[in-house]
Amino acid sequence: MDDPAAVEDPQEDAPCDQPPERPHRRLPRYLAATAATVVAVDQATKAWMVELLQGRDPVQLVPGLLQLRLVRNPGAAFSFATGTTWVFTVIAIVVSVVIIRIARTLGSGWWTLALGLMLGGALGNLVDRLLRSPGIGRGHVVDFVELPDFPVFNVADSCLTTAAVLVVWLGIRGIGVDGRRVGD
DSSP: OOOGGGOOOTTTTSOOOSOOSSOOTTHHHHHHHHHHHHHHHHHHHHHHHHHHHTTSOOEEEETTTEEEEEEEESSSGGGTTTTOHHHHHHHHHHHHHHHHHHGGGOOOHHHHHHHHHHHHHHHHHHHHHHHSTTOTTTOOEEEEEEOTTSOOBOHHHHHHHHHHHHHHHHHHHTBOTTSOBTTO
C-alpha cells in the first residue's frame, strides 16, 4: 500500500500567496521595452505633427472636443515656469536615473508598467528639452493634442499622467515595487 514512488512533496501543492523572494528577471526588460516604445511613439508623433501643423491653424478632429494644435512649450503643463526649462531638464534626468535604479527591485507587473510609462514620458520630453530649439537643456517641448479647458499635451504627457494614476492606485492598494503588500 505504501508505494515509495507515490510519495508526494507537500511543498508542490502549497499555494503561492507570496511573490517570489527574488524580483522577476524579465521585469526590468519589460520596463525598458515600455519606455522605449513610449519614446519612439512620442517622438514619431511630434515629428509628424510638426510636419503637419507647422504654420497652420488647428485641425478639428471632433468639433468642440478634440483638435490638433502645435504648441512649443518652454515650461511645464499650462506653460507653467516658462523661464526655468533647465529645471525640468534636471528633474527629468533625476527621475530617469531613480527609475533605472529601482528597476532591479521590481516584482510587480503593474509597477513595471507604471515606471515604464513614467520613464518613457520623462525621456520623451527630455529629448525635446535637449535637442529642440532654442538650445541644449532649454529646448521647447512639442505639444499638439488639445481638449477644452485643458493644456495642450503630447504622448509623453499622457504616459506620465497614466503612470501617476497607476502609482496612486498601487499605493492605495498597498502594493510595493517588489510586488509585496506593504505591511506583510
